[in-house]
Amino acid sequence: MIALVDCNNFYCSCERVFQPALENRPVVVLSNNDGCIVARSAEVKALGIAMGTPLFKVRELIQKHNIAVRSSNYTLYGDMSHRVMRTLEAFSPDVEIYSIDEAFVYLDGIRADPYDYAARIRATVSRHTGIPVSLGVGPTKTLAKAANKLAKRRHATETSNSFVNNAFLKNSAERQADTETGLPLDAVRKKEESPTPKTIHEGVAVVNTPSEQAQTLAVLDVEDVWGVGPRNARKLRRAGITTALLLRDADLQWIRKTLTVTGVRTVLELRGQRCFQADMTPEPNRQIVRSRSFGRPVTRLEELEQAVAMHAGRAAEKLRAQKSAAGLVSVFVMTNRHKQGPQYGNSATLKLAIPSDATDTILAAALKGLRRIYRPGYAFKKAGVMLMDLSPVAAAQPMLFAELQAPQSSPLDETLDAVNRRFGSQTLRYAAVGFDHPWAMRREHRSPQYTTQWSDLPIVKVSGSP
DNA sequence: TCTGGGGTCCTAGGACCC
DNA sequence: TCTGGGGTCCTAGGACCC
Numbered sequence: 001m002i003a004l005v006d007c008n009n010f011y012c013s014c015e016r017v018f019q020p021a022l023e024n025r026p027v028v029v030l031s032n033n034d035g036c037i038v039a040r041s042a043e044v045k046a047l048g049i050a051m052g053t054p055l056f057k058v059r060e061l062i063q064k065h066n067i068a069v070r071s072s073n074y075t076l077y078g079d080m081s082h083r084v085m086r087t088l089e090a091f092s093p094d095v096e097i098y099s100i101d102e103a104f105v106y107l108d109g110i111r112a113d114p115y116d117y118a119a120r121i122r123a124t125v126s127r128h129t130g131i132p133v134s135l136g137v138g139p140t141k142t143l144a145k146a147a148n149k150l151a152k153r154r155h156a157t158e159t160s161n162s163f164v165n166n167a168f169l170k171n172s173a174e175r176q177a178d179t180e181t182g183l184p185l186d187a188v189r190k191k192e193e194s195p196t197p198k199t200i201h202e203g204v205a206v207v208n209t210p211s212e213q214a215q216t217l218a219v220l221d222v223e224d225v226w227g228v229g230p231r232n233a234r235k236l237r238r239a240g241i242t243t244a245l246l247l248r249d250a251d252l253q254w255i256r257k258t259l260t261v262t263g264v265r266t267v268l269e270l271r272g273q274r275c276f277q278a279d280m281t282p283e284p285n286r287q288i289v290r291s292r293s294f295g296r297p298v299t300r301l302e303e304l305e306q307a308v309a310m311h312a313g314r315a316a317e318k319l320r321a322q323k324s325a326a327g328l329v330s331v332f333v334m335t336n337r338h339k340q341g342p343q344y345g346n347s348a349t350l351k352l353a354i355p356s357d358a359t360d361t362i363l364a365a366a367l368k369g370l371r372r373i374y375r376p377g378y379a380f381k382k383a384g385v386m387l388m389d390l391s392p393v394a395a396a397q398p399m400l401f402a403e404l405q406a407p408q409s410s411p412l413d414e415t416l417d418a419v420n421r422r423f424g425s426q427t428l429r430y431a432a433v434g435f436d437h438p439w440a441m442r443r444e445h446r447s448p449q450y451t452t453q454w455s456d457l458p459i460v461k462v463s464g465s466p
Numbered sequence: 467t468c469t470g471g472g473g474t475c476c477t478a479g480g481a482c483c484c
Numbered sequence: 485t486c487t488g489g490g491g492t493c494c495t496a497g498g499a500c501c502c
Contacts, residue, residue: 030470031469031470031471032470032471033468033469033470034468035468035469035470036469036470038470038471052469052470053469054468054469055468055469056467056468056469057468057469059468072470098501098502099501099502100502101502102502226500226501227500227501228500229499229500229501230499230500231498231499231500232499232500259499260476260477260499261475261476262475262476262499262500285472285473285474286473286474287472287473287474288472288473289471289472289473290471290472291470291471291472292470292471293469293470293471296467336469337469338468338469382470384471442468471502472501472502473500473501473502474499474500474501475498475499475500475501476497476498476499476500477496477497477498477499478495478496478497478498479494479495479496480493480494480495481492481493481494481495482491482492482493482494483490483491483492483493484489484490484491
């Protein structure tokens with residue numbers, strides 16, 4: 001069996017751990033530049049604010065419901081994620097970290113009852129980190145994902161009842177029935193009690209026996225299946241496949257034709273056959289991208305150069321961290337497509353004579369590319385650097401006639417990385433990055449870096465003490 | 467005023483090889 | 485008059501994930 005552990009509203013939960021006053025308040029966390037809402041507490045979801053909504057569109061709702069707003073604080077979230085993952089590793093030798101807030105925990109060889117074990121994991125993560133998690137357990141990754149959806153619904157029912165209109169808890173069939181019958185929500189909720197009382201409770205769901213599988217998939221909308229995106233969901237719905245159960249039982253030939261092999265794998269996984277293997281030791285990335293929107297429009301080449309130099313430097317750091325060298329350096333700029341006015345976007349890709357991980361080489365290539373694509377008279381919104389054709393440093397292939405004496409790694413970069421690891425990113429940087437960045441990202445609501453900055457440590461006041 | 471960032475995999479079609 | 489068959493590699497674009 002495989003358990004999918006998913007942190008609930010992860011970024012919001014991180015904020016709450018260090019500011020308990022947020023506990024019973026609706027909370028949102030914003031994307032870079034404070035642009036969109038990328039994380040919502042249960043209360044906010046219940047208000048119907050969608051993932052990815054631009055902040056300026058819901059200003060009034062935020063006022064009205066006293067929603068707490070935070071800029072994203074990736075230093076904090078990254079550290080909290082690490083703590084959660086370390087805790088999980090105590091429960092199984094095989095933990096696959098899938099994203100910042102999710103991990104597959106393999107329970108093969110673990111004797112305990114899966115439900116009890118999952119409940120213990122949940123309680124321990126909560127005690128060690130303060131982060132609430134949901135666990136879905138099933139024989140394949142896709143079924144574990146499905147079980148997790150069920151576990152989350154249950155959890156949400158328990159925590160957000162004061163905000164209700166729990167429309168999002170039910171699948172569309174039930175949503176429909178609900179408006180038709182006009183039944184009070186509580187009555188509706190009783191109808192959807194778990195298949196077997198013990199298998200779904202308190203943020204944990206186990207989907208194992210054939211009947212558990214069928215009952216779970218029957219109440220899951222087809223778009224909620226892992227691997228089915230909005231495009232394919234529309235195709236499936238047009239063909240009458242509206243639930244995960246109908247997808248599971250669909251004709252494989254037809255699926256192959258309509259959704260390619262990716263779809264076939266998903267269907268087989270729903271049938272209990274493992275197609276997505278465990279991946280405990282992730283391969284290095286095949287491509288590295290660093291880009292940011294600007295806090296305000298940028299028109300001058302010099303400012304773009306500083307931004308591109310910064311992205312090139314950070315991309316190179318990431319490259320060195322995974323011990324790769326890049327063969328191709330690409331740079332891109334674009335204007336704001338949401339705005340009136342002349343639009344322009346372009347990219348340039350340069351091939352390095354020898355694959356390199358050196359900041360100076362990559363930075364020089366990126367700036368060269370930028371000067372090639374820059375056009376005056378445009379208000380740029382975003383710039384970025386992309387590294388491709390990556391290979392392990394040890395195996396870097398020089399071109400036949402290139403000079404061979406190029407060093408594999410520069411002592412300068414090694415020092416730069418060491419200093420920045422210790423004193424923080426960008427402590428030491430190339431002069432091309434510059435100093436004042438009026439175009440820098442906006443983060444007006446950022447919380448302190450509680451766990452990674454001495455100066456930001458939370459202070460505990462004991463009552464009665466000064 | 468204000469609209470994120472970073473990835474992967476698959477396929478079709480073109481270019482090319484013998 | 486007649487114009488094969490089989491293969492690889494690369495890339496752009498689409499779809500998905502968080």
